Amino acid sequence: xxxxxxxxxxxxxxxxxxxxxxxxxxxxxxxxxxxxxxxxxxxxxxxxxxxxxxxxxxxxxxxxxxxxxxxxxxxxxxxxxxxxxxxxxxxxxxxxxxxxxxxxxxxxxxxxxxxxxxxxxxxxxxxxxxxxxxxxxxxxxxxxxxxxxxxxxxxxxxxxxxxxxxxxxxxxxxxxxxxxxxxxxxxxxxxxxxxxxxxxxxxxxxxxxxxxxxxxxxxxxxxxxxxxxxxxxxxxxxxxxxxxxxxxxxxxxxxxxxxxxxxxxxxxxxxxxxxxxxxxxxxxxxxxxxxxxxxxxxxxxxxxxxxxxxxxxxxxxxxxxxxxxxxxxxxxxxxxx
Amino acid sequence: xxxxxxxxxxxxxxxxxxxxxxxxxxxxxxxxxxxxxxxxxxxxxxxxxxxxxxxxxxxxxxxxxxxxxxxxxxxxxxxxxxxxxxxxxxxxxxxxxxxxxxxxxxxxxxxxxxxxxxxxxxxxxxxxxxxxxxxxxxxxxxxxxxxxxxxxxxxxxxxxxxxxxxxxxxxxxxxxxxxxxxxxxxxxxxxxxxxxxxxxxxxxxxxxxxxxxxxxxxxxxxxxxxxxxxxxxxxxxxxxxxxxxxxxxxxxxxxxxxxxxxxxxxxxxxxxxxxxxxxxxxxxxxxxxxxxxxxxxxxxxxxxxxxxxxxxxxxxxxxxxxxxxxxxxxxxxxxxxxxxxxxxxxxxxxxxxxxxxxxxxxxxxxxxxxxxxxxxxxxxxxxxxxxxxxxxxxxxxxxxxxxxxxxxxxxxxxxxxxxxxxxxxxxxxxxxxxxxxxxxxxxxxxxxxxxxxxxxxxxxxxxxxxxxx
Numbered sequence: 001x002x003x004x005x006x007x008x009x010x011x012x013x014x015x016x017x018x019x020x021x022x023x024x025x026x027x028x029x030x031x032x033x034x035x036x037x038x039x040x041x042x043x044x045x046x047x048x049x050x051x052x053x054x055x056x057x058x059x060x061x062x063x064x065x066x067x068x069x070x071x072x073x074x075x076x077x078x079x080x081x082x083x084x085x086x087x088x089x090x091x092x093x094x095x096x097x098x099x100x101x102x103x104x105x106x107x108x109x110x111x112x113x114x115x116x117x118x119x120x121x122x123x124x125x126x127x128x129x130x131x132x133x134x135x136x137x138x139x140x141x142x143x144x145x146x147x148x149x150x151x152x153x154x155x156x157x158x159x160x161x162x163x164x165x166x167x168x169x170x171x172x173x174x175x176x177x178x179x180x181x182x183x184x185x186x187x188x189x190x191x192x193x194x195x196x197x198x199x200x201x202x203x204x205x206x207x208x209x210x211x212x213x214x215x216x217x218x219x220x221x222x223x224x225x226x227x228x229x230x231x232x233x234x235x236x237x238x239x240x241x242x243x244x245x246x247x248x249x250x251x252x253x254x255x256x257x258x259x260x261x262x263x264x265x266x267x268x269x270x271x272x273x274x275x276x277x278x279x280x281x282x283x284x285x286x287x288x289x290x291x292x293x294x295x296x297x298x299x300x301x302x303x304x305x306x307x308x309x310x311x312x313x314x315x316x317x318x319x320x321x322x323x324x325x326x327x328x329x330x331x332x333x334x335x336x337x
Numbered sequence: 338x339x340x341x342x343x344x345x346x347x348x349x350x351x352x353x354x355x356x357x358x359x360x361x362x363x364x365x366x367x368x369x370x371x372x373x374x375x376x377x378x379x380x381x382x383x384x385x386x387x388x389x390x391x392x393x394x395x396x397x398x399x400x401x402x403x404x405x406x407x408x409x410x411x412x413x414x415x416x417x418x419x420x421x422x423x424x425x426x427x428x429x430x431x432x433x434x435x436x437x438x439x440x441x442x443x444x445x446x447x448x449x450x451x452x453x454x455x456x457x458x459x460x461x462x463x464x465x466x467x468x469x470x471x472x473x474x475x476x477x478x479x480x481x482x483x484x485x486x487x488x489x490x491x492x493x494x495x496x497x498x499x500x501x502x503x504x505x506x507x508x509x510x511x512x513x514x515x516x517x518x519x520x521x522x523x524x525x526x527x528x529x530x531x532x533x534x535x536x537x538x539x540x541x542x543x544x545x546x547x548x549x550x551x552x553x554x555x556x557x558x559x560x561x562x563x564x565x566x567x568x569x570x571x572x573x574x575x576x577x578x579x580x581x582x583x584x585x586x587x588x589x590x591x592x593x594x595x596x597x598x599x600x601x602x603x604x605x606x607x608x609x610x611x612x613x614x615x616x617x618x619x620x621x622x623x624x625x626x627x628x629x630x631x632x633x634x635x636x637x638x639x640x641x642x643x644x645x646x647x648x649x650x651x652x653x654x655x656x657x658x659x660x661x662x663x664x665x666x667x668x669x670x671x672x673x674x675x676x677x678x679x680x681x682x683x684x685x686x687x688x689x690x691x692x693x694x695x696x697x698x699x700x701x702x703x704x705x706x707x708x709x710x711x712x713x714x715x716x717x718x719x720x721x722x723x724x725x726x727x728x729x730x731x732x733x734x735x736x737x738x739x740x741x742x743x744x745x746x747x748x749x750x751x752x753x754x755x756x757x758x759x760x761x762x763x764x765x766x767x768x769x770x771x772x773x774x775x776x777x778x779x780x781x782x783x784x785x786x787x788x789x790x791x792x793x794x795x796x797x798x799x800x801x802x803x804x805x806x
Contacts, residue, residue, distance in 0.1 A: 043560040045413075103794060112411050112559045116724070117793060119413070119717060123786025130779035247712075251571060254564045262560075302508070306500075310579045317568035321553055324565070328557050 002159070007292035009161040013150070014284055019277045021169035021238055024176035027272030028231035029249065030256035031183065031265055032224040038200035038263040039220040040101070042114035047228060047253065049125035052246035053092055054229025055236045056133050058085035059140045066142065074144035075171065076237055085233060089225035096121055097221050105217070122247075129243050138241040141168060168237040179230055180269060183223065187265065192219060200263065248313065252279070255316035259323050261330030270331060279315040282306045361732060361801055368739045375747075382622060385629035387746055392636035393698050395738030398722040399643055399731060400690030406729035406803065407651065408683040409663040413563045414550070416715035417570025418688045420577055420707070421546055422539030422695025427590045427705045429535035431527035437517040437582075438525060444510025445525070445582065448503045455499025459492045514582040524585045533596045536639070536696045543692025544685045546573070551684040556677035562684075570716065577707040590705040597631035600624040632701055639697065640735070643690060647731050659683060713782060718745060721785050725792045727799025736801055741788075745781070752780045 029051060036044045044050075061081035071077050100121060104113060147170045150162025187193040192215075199206040199216045207213060232246065239245070256275045260267025286304040307314065323330060355363065372391075376384035397419065404410040412418075515523045546569065554565035577584045584590065603609045603624040613623035650656050662669040662676050670676050699705050718741065726737020753774070760770040792799065 043564065045563075100790060110559075112409060113793070115411055115560065115563055116720070117790065119720070120786045120789040120793065123713075123717065123782050123789065127779050127781075127783030127786060130782065131776045134776070135779075248571070251564070251568050255568075258561075258564070308579070311572070311575055313568075314572045314575065317565075317572055320565065320568060324553050324557065324561060328561075 003292040006159055006161045007289045009159055009163050010289055010292070011284075013161065013163045015277065015280045017163070017165055017169060019273075019280045021166075021172040021234075022280070023273035023276035024172045025231050025235045025238065025272075026249075026252055026256045026276050027269040028176055028179065028227050028234070029253040030260065030268035030272050031180070032227040032231070033253055033257045034260070034263055034265060034268040035220055035224055035227075037257070038265075039196060039216060040105075040114070042111050042118065043254065043262075044224075045115065045118040045250065046096075046122040046125060047224075048246040048248075048250040049122050049129065050089060050093065050225065051228040051232030051235070051249070052129055052243055053125050054085040054089035054225065055232035055241055055246075056085075056129050056243075057088040058082055058229065058233045059133070059138055059236070059241055061085065062140045062142075071142065073142075074167065076141050076143045076167065078140055078142075078233055078237055079171065079175075082230065082233060085229045086226050089229045090222050092125070093221040093225040094218065097217065126243065126247070133243070135243055138236075140241060141237045143167060166238065168234070172234040172238060175230060175234060179227065183227070183265065186223075196220065251313055252276075252316040255320040259319060259330055261332040264330070264332045267330055267332035274331075275316050275319060278319055279312050282315050283309045283312050357801075357804070361736075364736055364800060368736065368743070371743055380622075382626055382629065385626060385633060387743060389629060389632050389636060389701055390746070391739040391742045392633065392640050393694050393701065394719070394722060394742040395735040396636075396640055396643060396694040396697070397691050397719050398726065398734040398738035399640075399647060400687045400694065401719050401723045402687075402726075402728065402731060402734035403647060403690060404684055404687035405723055406731075406734070407656070407659045407663065407687075408680055409559075410555075410680060410684055410687075411559055411563045412566045412684070412687070413716060414566030414568075414570030414573075415691055415719050416710050416712050417566070417573035418543040418546065418691040419695030419698065419715050420570075420573055420710045421542040422536075422692035422697075423699035423705050423710075424577060424584055425539035425542050425692070426532060426535040426593060426696045426699040427584060428527045429530050429538050430532035430594050431590060432529040434517065434522045434524065434526035437514045437522060440517050441510030441513035441582070442525060444506050445514070448507030448510065451499060451506065452503040455496060455503065458499070459495045511580075511582040519581075519588075522585075523588070524582050524590075531596065532594050532700050533635075535700070536693050539696030540689040540693040543695065544689040547685045547688030548681070551681045555680045555684065570712070574707060574710050577710075584705065584707060587708055589707070591703070593699065593703050593705065595703065596635060596700065597628055600628055603627060636697060636701075639693070643693070644731055644735065651731065713785070717785060717789075718742075721789050721792075724789060725799055727801040727803065729803030730799070730801045733799050733801035733803075737799070740800075748781055748784055752784075 029047065032050075033044060033047050036042070036047070058078055058081045061084035062076075062078045065071070065077050065081055070080065072080050100117060101114070104117060144167050146164060147167055148163060148165040150164040153164070154160070154162045185193075187197060195206065195211045196216050196219060198209070199211055199213065203213075206216075235246075235249070252275050256271035257268050258271070259274050260269070260271030283305065287302070290304055372384050372388055375387060397415065400418075401412065401415060404412050514525060517523060550565050550569050551562075554561045578586050580586065581588065600621070601624075604620055609624070609627075610620060613620050616623065618626070651659075658669070658674055659679065661672070662674060662679055666676050719738075722737035722741040723734050724737075725741055726735070727733025756770075756773045760767070760773060763770045
C-alpha cells in the first residue's frame with residue numbers, strides 16, 4: 001500500500017504538479033493565439049515574442065522595484081511589476097496593429113500574407129528584446145521559493161518520496177484561474193465581449209448591426225497583450241527567462257490552440273493542458289514508479305522512458321499530427337477550416 | 338494629348354524607362370559590381386567566399402520560390418530540409434566506421450526497419466484498404482465492415498507495440514555504437530562514396546520528409562502547413578543534435594571529403610607554384626582562391642541547371658496550371674485539377690531543391706555542425722531573399738539570394754560602423770555606447786524584419802516582379 005502511495009506521490013511530483021502549472025501557462029498563451037485567430041483570422045507567429053516582450057518589461061520593473069526595496073514577500077515581486085509589462089505590451093500590440101496590420105486589413109489580404117507579416121513582426125520584436133535585455137538567462141523570481149518543500153513533506157508524512165510545490169506553480173494556477181474567469185466573463189456577459197464574439201462569428205453580420213470593427217480589433221489586441229504578458233511572466237517565474245525559449249514555446253502553444261479547436265477559447269484552455277500533460281507523461285522515466293508498483297528490476301533496468309526529454313517538443317508535434325489526421329477541427333470543433 | 342518628351346532626366350527616371358529585361362541585366366550587373374568592389378577593397382578570397390554562399394542561397398531561394406511563387410505554399414521549415422541535405426553529405430561521403438557497424442549496426446537497421454514497418458502497417462490499417470489487408474494478413478483479425486470502431490484502438494496499439502519493440506532493439510545498439518572510440522568516431526559513419534553524390538541524396542532525403550509533412554498538412558488551411566513545417570524542422574534539428582550514432586550530434590562531423598583539390602596539395606604542386614609566381618600572388622592566397630573558384634564553378638553549374646529546369650517548368654502547361662491553382666484554387670478545382678495533389682508535388686519538389694542546397698552547403702564547409710542550424714539564418718533569411726527578390730520569378734529569387742546574402746554578411750560591419758559614428762559624441766567608456774556596440778550583432782534580426790515588412794508593404798512584387806503572361 002505504501003509503495004503504491006509512493007508511486008502516486010512520484011507521479012504527482014513530476015507530472016501532475018508541474019503539468020498543472022505548465023498547462024496553465026500554455027493555456028494562457030493559446031488563448032491569446034486563438035483570440036487573434038477568431039477575430040483577425042490569422043495565426044500570429046509573433047505571439048511568442050509578444051510574451052517575451054511583456055515579460056522583459058516585467059523583469060526590468062521587478063529589478064527597479066527590488067532596488068527601491070519594495071517587495072510583497074513571500075510572493076514574487078514580479079506580480080507587483082506585472083502592470084508595467086502589461087501596459088508596455090498593450091502599447092506594442094496597438095502600435096503594431098496601427099502601423100502594420102491595419103494596412104493589410106484594409107487590403108483584405110490573404111491569410112498567408114498575414115502569416116508572413118507576423119513573422120516580420122516576430123523578428124522586429126525579437127531584435128528589440130535582444131537589443132534591450134540581451135540574449136542571456138535572467139532569473140527574476142524572488143520571495144519564498146516553495147509552498148511545500150520535498151524534505152518537509154517527507155518528514156511530515158513519513159513517505160520516502162517527497163512532493164514539492166513551488167510558489168511560482170501555485171501563483172501560476174491561481175492567477176490563471178482568475179484571468180481565465182475574467183476573460184470568459186468578459187466574453188459572455190459584457191456588451192463589448194458579445195460584440196467581439198459576434199464579429200468573430202460572422203464579420204458581415206456584425207458590421208451590419210453597427211459593431212465598430214476597429215474597436216473590436218483594438219480590444220482583441222489588448223486582451224491578447226494582457227494574456228501574453230501574464231503567460232510569459234508566469235513561465236519565466238516557473239522556469240527562467242531566456243528570449244530564445246519563447247520562440248520555442250510557439251510550437252506547443254500553436255499545438256494547444258489547434259488541439260482544442262482554433263478560435264475556440266475553451267478549446268485553447270483544454271488544449272494547453274492536453275499538451276502539457278502529454279509532454280510530461282511521455283518524457284517521464286517510469287523506472288522508479290515501476291519499482292514501487294512491481295518491485296525493482298522486474299521490467300529490466302531501462303529508464304522506462306517513452307521519449308527522452310531532449311525531444312519534448314516532438315510531443316506537441318506528434319499530438320498536432322494526430323489531430324490534423326483524425327480531427328482537423330480540434331476537440332471542441334473550432335472554426336471550420 | 339502631350340507626347341512624352343525625351344529629356345535626359347535623373348538616373349532613377351532613366352532606369353524607370355528601361356525595359357524589364359534591361360533592368361534585370363542592370364540589377365545583376367550591380368550585384369556583380371558589389372562583389373568586385375569587395376574583391377578590390379577587402380580581398381578576392383572574401384569576395385569568392387561570399388559568392389559561393391550567394392550561389393547556395395540562390396538555390397535555396399529557388400526552392401522556396403517553387404513552393405511560394407508557383408503555388409503559394411508557406412514553408413517555415415526550410416532549416417530542417419537544409420539540415421537533412423547536410424546529413425546526406427555525411428551519410429554518403431564519410432568512410433564507414435567498421436567497428437561501430439560491428440557493434441550495433443544490425444540492431445539499428447533492424448530497429449529502423451521495425452519502425453518503418455510499424456508506420457506503414459498503422460497507416461494501412463487506418464485506411465482500411467483491402468490490399469493492405471492481404472499485405473499484413475496476420476494483423477487482420479476481423480474482416481469486413483465491423484471493425485470500423487476498433488480503428489483507433491488497433492492503430493494505436495500497433496504504433497505503441499512497434500515503437501516499444503523498436504526502442505528495445507535500437508537503444509542497446511546505439512549505446513554500443515556511441516561507445517566505439519567516441520572521441521574520434523562514435524557513429525556509424527557513411528558509405529564512403531563521392532560527396533557530390535550526396536547532393537542528389539540530400540534532395541531525396543528532403544523530398545521524403547516533405548512528402549510526409551505535406552501529406553499530413555496540405556489540403557487544410559495555409560496556417561497548418563506553416564505550423565507543421567515549423568515543427569518538423571525543429572524536430573529534425575533535435576534528432577541531428579541528439580542522435581550521436583547517426584550524426585555525432587554536437588560533437589560535429591569534421592573533415593568531409595571534397596570534390597575539389599586541397600590547398601596543401603596545390604601548394605606542393607610545382608606547376609601551381611610557378612603559376613602563383615607568374616600571377617604575383619602569395620602561394621597560400623592563390624591556393625585558397627583556386628579552391629573557391631572551383632567550388633564557385635561547380636555551384637554555378639548546379640544553379641544554372643536548376644534555374645533552367647524551373648524556368649522550363651514554369652513555361653510549360655504544368656506551370657500554367659500551377660499559377661491557375663495559386664490564383665484561384667476553387668476555379669482550378671472546378672476545372673478538374675486535383676489541387677491538393679499538385680500542392681504536394683510542388684512542395685516535395687521545392688523541398689528537394691532546398692535539400693540539394695543544404696548538401697552543397699555542408700560540402701563547402703567541409704563539416705557538419707547541427708548547432709549551426711538556426712531558424713533565423715536558414716528559414717527566415719531565405720524568405721526575405723524570395724520576397725525581396727520577387728516572388729514567382731526565378732530570376733528574382735536568384736537575385737534576392739545574392740543581394741540579401743551579401744548584405745547579411747556586410748550588415749554587421751556596416752551596423753558597427755554606423756553605431757560608432759552615431760555615438761562618437763559620447764566618451765569612449767559611456768555605458769550607452771558600450772551597450773549599443775555590444776548589441777550591434779542583434780541588429781541583424783531587426784534589419785531582416787524591417788526589410789521584410791517594408792518590401793511586403795511598399796513593393797510586394799519584389800525587385801524583379803513576376804512576368805505578366
